[in-house]
Every structure is written in structure tokens, then in C-alpha cells.
Amino acid sequence: MSSPILPNYYLDDPRLRAAEARYTFFLPSMAEIAAVQPNDLVKLLFEYTHETEEYAGERMWVKxxxxxxxxxxxxxxxxxxxxxxxxxxxDAITFERHHIVDIIWNRPDDAPPTSEYREYWERCLVDDCVLNGSEPIEYLYREEPDMTQEGDKHTDSGWRIRGRFNGASDEELAERKASYVALGAVLNRDDSWLAWIDEPAGTRLTRNFETGIYVREE
Structure with missing residues (x-):
């Protein structure tokens, strides 16, 4: 009979996550990470290697x-x-600087400037085929926001995003499943439209796949 797998863990390298989710997963700058010293608090990604009851991994602080x-x-x-x-x-934890995903400084006045980046947590409605990467974006429009959900601190952006039609009929397009998610989740998959993201309600765009350019519909 095989021996049971004892509870254990490893520290996940967050750099791959950050590269795959540039608009929703943010890391401290290299200057910030290099400045970490004793008595600072740092957050690390702990991943369990055994069968767990509730959480396969946790983000926890280490002094x-x-x-x-x-x-x-x-x-x-x-x-x-x-x-x-x-x-x-x-418990004693050993790690390397690249494992750090967040920092609480013991002496904030001596810390490097915090990285500045824009976050894209406003919501949008998007075809699931865009989210799973099976189709790129072909058509998107922005309407007056009307889907903000109770309890969601992030508002509806008004963006409605369709995956490539690929010859699908109107009935097939209507049957596509869609999700209400953060704009950043869409940008992680396809950020070809980022330059248009602040356009006002009423904007309608179609992608020309030969040129890669979005054309505004009047």
C-alpha cells in the first residue's frame, strides 16, 4: 500500500502569472523588491502539494x-x-526576492516610490470564446452602463465585446455564452483594442483582420 502524501508546500514564482495576466496581476517594481530589508512584511504565494480541503494555495505575509x-x-x-x-x-520561511508579490514597509518614508499603473476592474460583457482564447475580438461597442450588480464595487463600463464571427449565423451568435467580467480579464486575452478603451458611449468598432486596425462605425 502506498504511503499517504504528507502535507507540504512550495512557493510559486509570480512572474509567470504577471506575464500571463498583465492587466489584473501586478507586482512591485524591481526597485521596490531590491529594497526589501529585515522587518519589512512581504506577501508570498504558498501552493500546497497535497490534497487540500478548501484552498490549494494561499497568499500569506512573512516578516x-x-x-x-x-x-x-x-x-x-x-x-x-x-x-x-x-x-x-x-514558522521559518526561506525565499528569494522574485517570490515577493506585495510589500508593507517597516519604514515607509525610506521606501522607493510605488509603481504607478492603471487598473482595469470596470466590468464588461464579453463572449466566452474571447475569454478562453478560442476567438479574437471582432466587434465591440460601448453603451450606457446598465449592468452594475448589487454588491460589486466595480461599475459596468458599458463595453460589449464579441468574438470573431467566423461565418456564424445570427442564431449561432445569439446562442454564444457570455460573461460579465473585468475589462482587465479581456485585455489579458486580447488587448488589440486598448487604444479605444476610453472612447465614449455610442462607440462601435469592427476589426479588420487583414490590417489589424479597428474601424469606427458611424
Whole structure:
């Protein structure tokens, strides 16, 4: 009989996530990461390697104790939510600078300037074929926002986004499934229309796939 897999974890490298989700997953700048010193708090991505009950991974804070070049160590700063986690507060954690996804400075006045970037959390309605990457965007328009949902702190942008028609009939297009998601989730898949994102309600755009240019419909 095989032995049970004991609870264990590894630290995920967030750089791949950031590259795949440039508009929804943001990392501190290289200057910020390089400036991390003892007594700063840093957030890391813990991924469990055993079968879990609730969470396959958690983002948790670590208080830095030592920093020697790219190699750091510290102690876990919070209680894991996953019941089967092998970790507990004050456990020793070793990691490297590239594992850091967020920082709370012990001395904020001495910290480098925070990176400035635009976030795209406003919502839009988009064909699922765009979200799953099976079709690029072909047609999009912006109407007056009317889908803001109760409890959602992010408002409806008014953008409505259709995947490539690819010869589909009107009935087939009508049957396509769509999702109400953040603009950033769409941009992660297809950001070819980013230059138009601040255009006003009433804007209608069709993509010319030969030139890659969006043409405004009057």
C-alpha cells in the first residue's frame, strides 16, 4: 500500500502569472523588491502539494528576518486558512526576492516610490470564446452602463465585446455564452483594442483582420 502524501508546500514564482495576466496581476517594481530589508512584511504565494480541503494555495505575509542578496528568510505572519496546511504563525520561511508579490514597509518614508499603473476592474460583457482564447475580438461597442450588480464595487463600463464571427449565423451568435467580467480579464486575452478603451458611449468598432486596425462605425 502506498504511503499517504504528507502535507507540504512550495512557493510559486509570480512572474509567470504577471506575464500571463498583465492587466489584473501586478507586482512591485524591481526597485521596490531590491529594497526589501529585515522587518519589512512581504506577501508570498504558498501552493500546497497535497490534497487540500478548501484552498490549494494561499497568499500569506512573512516578516523578513534576514536579507542576504537575493536570498531572504523570515517568519510566517498569519494563520493559514487551509485546515490541512502544515504551516503555522512564526514558522521559518526561506525565499528569494522574485517570490515577493506585495510589500508593507517597516519604514515607509525610506521606501522607493510605488509603481504607478492603471487598473482595469470596470466590468464588461464579453463572449466566452474571447475569454478562453478560442476567438479574437471582432466587434465591440460601448453603451450606457446598465449592468452594475448589487454588491460589486466595480461599475459596468458599458463595453460589449464579441468574438470573431467566423461565418456564424445570427442564431449561432445569439446562442454564444457570455460573461460579465473585468475589462482587465479581456485585455489579458486580447488587448488589440486598448487604444479605444476610453472612447465614449455610442462607440462601435469592427476589426479588420487583414490590417489589424479597428474601424469606427458611424
Amino acid at each position: 523578513v528576518g534576514r536579507a542576504e542578496g537575493d536570498h531572504l528568510s523570515g517568519t510566517l505572519g498569519n494563520q493559514p486558512y487551509e485546515p490541512t496546511s502544515p504551516l503555522k504563525p512564526d
